[in-house]
Amino acid sequence: MSPSKFRLSPRAERGGALLRILFLLVVLAIAAAAAGWYDYRRFTQTPLPIARADATIDVARGASYRDIVAQLRREGLAGSGWLDDLRWRALGRELGVSGRLHAGEYALPQGLTPPELLRRMAAGDVVQHRFTIVDGWTFKQLRVALAGESGLAQTLSALSDEDVAKKVGIADGRPEGWFLPETYAWIKGESDFDVLARAHAAMRKALDKVWAARDVDAVKLDNPYEALILASIVEKETGRGDERPLIAGVFLRRLKFGMRLQTDPTVIYGIGAAYDGNIRRRDLETDTPYNTYTRDGLPPTPIALPGRPALEAATRPTAGDALYFVARGDGSHEFSPTLDEHNRAVQKYQLRRNP
Incomplete structure (x- = not known):
């Protein structure tokens, strides 16, 4: 039988091409999602770039989540691009803390990750x-x-x-x-x-x-x-x-x-x-x-x-029955019940030491 008799119709060929393109798009979407997820998880697990061991951040009363991220950005802790902003918004939604961060002074120990910082702020764990x-x-x-x-x-x-x-x-x-x-x-x-x-x-x-x-x-x-x-x-x-x-x-x-x-x-x-x-x-x-x-x-x-x-x-x-005491000179005292005993103690511990 001649091979030409097995050729697909133009419509079938176009359908196959679309399926291949769709498959490729799905693969690319999955790859992009996987890459994005990997990037996001790397962001959540990477310590913030904190330079000083005694660093702190003051969150003003009434500051919104966006205000706090902007403050972190000004202090060099939150990145500056749209992707960084997207990561922080996603993290706020994941932790459920976007609307419940507390004002106050927070310690920024070296090694602190973004989720750890947000959890501190949500708990009000101030300095x-x-x-x-x-x-x-x-x-x-x-x-x-x-x-x-x-x-x-x-x-x-x-x-x-x-x-x-x-x-x-x-x-x-x-x-x-x-x-x-x-x-x-x-x-x-x-x-x-x-x-x-x-x-x-x-x-x-x-x-x-x-x-x-x-x-x-x-x-x-x-x-x-x-x-x-x-x-x-x-x-x-x-x-x-x-x-x-x-x-x-x-x-x-x-x-x-x-x-x-x-x-x-x-x-x-x-x-x-x-x-x-x-x-x-x-x-x-x-x-x-x-x-x-x-x-x-x-x-x-x-x-x-x-x-x-x-x-x-x-x-x-x-x-x-002691009514008197005198310093011995070593931080302790001699206690006496009578004035005569006290005077002898003074003679022993005070007068002889300070002629």
């Missing part, structure tokens, strides 16, 4: 800064430290101590002692007042707790504020945790027997800015509201910010 109030600081030292905390909005610099105290809720306007030494977290946009308010609330809570659990037989104080004053003196007298309840016991017994406290830290506080690092006899004899050598009872206010251990010591002191 938590830390501010530590040190046990034994005075309120003046606290204000200086707060003023030097970069990033905190400074709102209190023009206010007096009395005005600051009243602003945080201390009715009598005397702020000393009323802020609990601890580490407080704050985020960008918060103020010095926000930190102070948290520290004051923490102190009130801590003081109420220790006062409620006080040893009522040993602690013959009239109110929690007196416990706060005593705790501040204990705080300044020793840095040793094991000695705080012992020293509190000495002071409480002296108050019980009508003896003056005769404690140097209160004298120093009364001297104020004029204190040069040395206490002289004339300082002990010069009367001030804080001179416990010349005045009976507790001073009128705390002399520092006492920490939790000092608060607990002032309300649950160690039982005993």
